[in-house]
Amino acid sequence: MPSCAMLALLFSLGLFGLALAHAGDDAHDHADLHAREYPQFPLTPPYRPLVWSDFNVIHTTDTHGWLLGHQKASFPEPDYSGDLGDFSSFVAHMKQIAIEKDVDLLLVDSGDLHDGTGLSDGFPPGGVDAHESNKFLERLPYDVMSIGNHELYIYANTYDMYTNFVPHLNGRYLSSNVNITVFGADGEAESVPVGGEWLSLFS
Ligand SMILES: *[C@@H]1O[C@H](CO)[C@@H](O)[C@H](O)[C@H]1NC(C)=O
Numbered sequence: 001m002p003s004c005a006m007l008a009l010l011f012s013l014g015l016f017g018l019a020l021a022h023a024g025d026d027a028h029d030h031a032d033l034h035a036r037e038y039p040q041f042p043l044t045p046p047y048r049p050l051v052w053s054d055f056n057v058i059h060t061t062d063t064h065g066w067l068l069g070h071q072k073a074s075f076p077e078p079d080y081s082g083d084l085g086d087f088s089s090f091v092a093h094m095k096q097i098a099i100e101k102d103v104d105l106l107l108v109d110s111g112d113l114h115d116g117t118g119l120s121d122g123f124p125p126g127g128v129d130a131h132e133s134n135k136f137l138e139r140l141p142y143d144v145m146s147i148g149n150h151e152l153y154i155y156a157n158t159y160d161m162y163t164n165f166v167p168h169l170n171g172r173y174l175s176s177n178v179n180i181t182v183f184g185a186d187g188e189a190e191s192v193p194v195g196g197e198w199l200s201l202f203s
Contacts, residue, residue, distance in 0.1 A: 040071050041078035054103050058091060061110040062148070065120025065133050088140055095141065107141055111148020114157070128160040138168045147175040147195055155180075162194050171196035 070080040082090070091107055098105035114120035114130035121129055151161050162180050166173040175195030184190040 040081070041073055043078055043081065044076070052097075052101055052103060056098065056103060056105045057108055058094060058105065059108045059110070060087075062112045063109070063137075064112055064116025064150070065114045065130065066117055067119050067133060067136055068117075084136055084140075091140060106143045109137075109142055109145045111146050112150040113137060113148070115150045129154065129157050131160050131164065134161075134165050138165065142169065142172075144172045144174060145169055146173070147178055151194075152178065158194060166195060169196065 066080075067084040069083045069086075070077055072078075095105055095107075113134060120133040123129060123131065147161070150157075152158055158180050159182070162182070173195045175193055178194045179191040180194050181189050181191050
């Protein structure tokens with residue numbers, strides 16, 4: 001379930017949107033006060049059936065907190081009209097089809113989970129960037145994730161990933177040449193890899 005902090009954040013974003021709409025042109029028809037209708041732009045239809053192989057991959061990257069989709073008019077962004085719930089449903093259906101076809105389907109992400117929207121970057125004083133939005137991503141059945149550069153700019157972000165997010169992947173959150181300095185069990189500072197190690201994938 002979304003935490004109270006996330007719900008509070010969603011609520012305050014909603015109020016902010018209303019305030020902006022009222023501050024605008026009085027002749028505005030207030031269409032944006034109503035629920036967003038999807039899709040808002042024409043979507044490009046698939047040009048051929050999806051081809052399945054023995055080994056298949058669904059790959060996300062640079063989601064940057066866009067849990068509500070990424071609606072802009074420029075190609076290919078109208079195709080990004082789904083929100084995280086749509087994506088979760090898509091993945092569940094695809095995994096089921098993979099089981100029926102008896103083929104492999106890996107869900108992979110290559111990082112940069114935040115720095116993009118208020119859902120990830122808006123947090124109360126004392127909070128950490130993406131700590132709340134990551135809780136939604138944890139619920140998707142990712143097989144492998146890797147770190148992105150945006151997870152590395154601020155120590156508190158990296159530490160939060162290392163402490164609270166990486167353990168959910170159970171050795172399948174990968175990083176290469178990326179260490180973080182933490183206090184070890186003996187109280188001494190030690191430099192350790194942020195992610196799991198490749199070898200743990202195969203053991
Ligand atoms: C990174 O962590 C590994 C494992 O703890 C360690 O062997 C290595 O020396 C560290 N690298 C740096 C540059 O500190």
